[in-house]
Amino acid sequence: MKWFATVLLCLACVGAAAESGPLVIRITQGVEGALPIAIVPFEWTGAPMPEDISQIIANDLTRSGRFKPMPRTDLPSRPTDFAQVNFKDWRTVGMDNLVVGRINATGDGAYTVEFRLLDVFSGTQLAGFQIPASNANLRLTAHQISDIIYKTLLNVPGAFSTRIAYVTVNRLDAKHSTYRLQIADADGYDAKTVLESKQPLLSPAWSPDGNRLAYVSFEDRNSAVYVQDVRSGQRQKVVSGAGINSAPAFSPDGRRLAVTRSQDGNPDIYVVDIASGQQTRVTTSEAIDTEASWAPDGSAIVFTSDRSGGPQIYRVAPSGGEARRVTFNLGNYNARASYSPDGRYLVMVNGGGGYRITLLDLKTGSGRRLTDSNLDESPSFAPNGSMIIYATMAGRGTELAAVSVDGSIKQRLALQQGAVREPAWGPFRQ
Amino acid sequence: MNGAILKATLVLVAALATTGCSSLNKKPAAPVENSGISNGEMSDIDAARSKGAANGAGAGLAELNNPNSPLAVRVLYFDHDSSNIRADFAPAVAAHAAFLASHPQVTITLEGHTDEQGSREYNLALGERRALSVRRQLVLLGATAGQVRTVSYGEERPVADGHDEQAYSLNRRAEIIYQQ
Numbered sequence: 001m002k003w004f005a006t007v008l009l010c011l012a013c014v015g016a017a018a019e020s021g022p023l024v025i026r027i028t029q030g031v032e033g034a035l036p037i038a039i040v041p042f043e044w045t046g047a048p049m050p051e052d053i054s055q056i057i058a059n060d061l062t063r064s065g066r067f068k069p070m071p072r073t074d075l076p077s078r079p080t081d082f083a084q085v086n087f088k089d090w091r092t093v094g095m096d097n098l099v100v101g102r103i104n105a106t107g108d109g110a111y112t113v114e115f116r117l118l119d120v121f122s123g124t125q126l127a128g129f130q131i132p133a134s135n136a137n138l139r140l141t142a143h144q145i146s147d148i149i150y151k152t153l154l155n156v157p158g159a160f161s162t163r164i165a166y167v168t169v170n171r172l173d174a175k176h177s178t179y180r181l182q183i184a185d186a187d188g189y190d191a192k193t194v195l196e197s198k199q200p201l202l203s204p205a206w207s208p209d210g211n212r213l214a215y216v217s218f219e220d221r222n223s224a225v226y227v228q229d230v231r232s233g234q235r236q237k238v239v240s241g242a243g244i245n246s247a248p249a250f251s252p253d254g255r256r257l258a259v260t261r262s263q264d265g266n267p268d269i270y271v272v273d274i275a276s277g278q279q280t281r282v283t284t285s286e287a288i289d290t291e292a293s294w295a296p297d298g299s300a301i302v303f304t305s306d307r308s309g310g311p312q313i314y315r316v317a318p319s320g321g322e323a324r325r326v327t328f329n330l331g332n333y334n335a336r337a338s339y340s341p342d343g344r345y346l347v348m349v350n351g352g353g354g355y356r357i358t359l360l361d362l363k364t365g366s367g368r369r370l371t372d373s374n375l376d377e378s379p380s381f382a383p384n385g386s387m388i389i390y391a392t393m394a395g396r397g398t399e400l401a402a403v404s405v406d407g408s409i410k411q412r413l414a415l416q417q418g419a420v421r422e423p424a425w426g427p428f429r430q
Numbered sequence: 431m432n433g434a435i436l437k438a439t440l441v442l443v444a445a446l447a448t449t450g451c452s453s454l455n456k457k458p459a460a461p462v463e464n465s466g467i468s469n470g471e472m473s474d475i476d477a478a479r480s481k482g483a484a485n486g487a488g489a490g491l492a493e494l495n496n497p498n499s500p501l502a503v504r505v506l507y508f509d510h511d512s513s514n515i516r517a518d519f520a521p522a523v524a525a526h527a528a529f530l531a532s533h534p535q536v537t538i539t540l541e542g543h544t545d546e547q548g549s550r551e552y553n554l555a556l557g558e559r560r561a562l563s564v565r566r567q568l569v570l571l572g573a574t575a576g577q578v579r580t581v582s583y584g585e586e587r588p589v590a591d592g593h594d595e596q597a598y599s600l601n602r603r604a605e606i607i608y609q610q
Binding site: 202203218221222242243244247262267288304311333336351375378393421422 | 558587
């Protein structure tokens, strides 16, 4: 037999140059009562700054929809430490909080970044840190400062220094496309290609420690599940064979993958021990059982099954046994469920006059639609549980978008080239 | 879609005019379940011989390139949410089954596809259902399971780009690919 496809793989692309053009983030709907905050450009001494740290912080906080940073041109003054601040000036312009700082280049690409978060009304410092940084991690340092500001003022961990994985598709001609599995910072910068292929890639899934991605690749002319180390590029084929091999999801301890296999006749959920390859069959129905997702405490797996006619969400123990249906009174199509980090909600795709992101409260059983677009898919929770990233149909193809868990904040993330889909929000950095 | 109906019509015409396959000997038919062909008789076609041809298998395989043959139908379309083989495609499926039955060395890949609606992984499973549905019928009609490899691409390889029913109906398909 002659295989016609050529597969282009780039296994060690972690060191490759960043893609041209970051994801551009547009806020489409913000929350009322966003906190007014002034981020004064940090003073720097020494070599020219390769990154505008205060601008990155302002962009992070704006993007969260919970803050409204003051435009730089409106800043009444530019203090760089506590002693220089005249709090009355800032009260006058209606700021609740002020961020000031300094960056010192200490030579050889090393820096010290110092910042202070100040409360304007009380005239006190809420947080202050001195962070050593280098050229390679300046953006990360800015994101970490954003996380501290977010946590201090909202009492919720920030997710600004996390990463996202997603798949892009560039159509070459009617029959040929290039698929890329990419990782970027949560703000869209520094995208790196982890794998490039002429055959479809889908379903990226992060390991809990953020060091590996599992995904589905058709490079062998059939679906197969791979696990790849994102730092080294090294990968192993974990599940393959005749039929479907897909929908990987890491267990909370990172040692196992729930996967879908249809080799035994119809798609069922299996749990695979990654190191040994040993497989345990979890579902045995004659229906389609797929799209497994683990509860944060590892005690259960939710999955999609059409055993009752159309796709609905069921829950089962990872060792197998009786599966119980979870979605009731939510229409005829519920699929692609995953848990919130606190285990309280499931986010899923609900069909019925359009495919939309829906949140299910597991305690009450009630569902709430979070989006009102028509072809939404692949929802994934941020690790702080505050937002959900997903793919949505736009004019040029699919785009990534994010919605807050209460539905009040919506953002679009637009990539300049190609269609972007299958987002997976990575864990907090270890 | 008109092309598919036209081809289906050609299949019926070809089936009625069995003298079109003059280069192949015919033997009495083995009993065959509902082939969907009105003249009732599907012949078990001898695998090898053509008059004067040195390589008999070559003559049989040439039928694959005959645009007027029912074997020219290589794409079967499906209704929304369905993996049932539509009546207008039954003759094509029967023709492929007969061809495979009489050419045991020939293998095909059946690709199952869906439209883009709904979840990607669930669509992988739906695509497989379509491919398996066609395979089941092929085997019922004389092919061996080993001759038919199935693969599902779900919604990953659409032929039509739009987001309307016209595009969707073209993407809900099974493709028959002969391994050459």
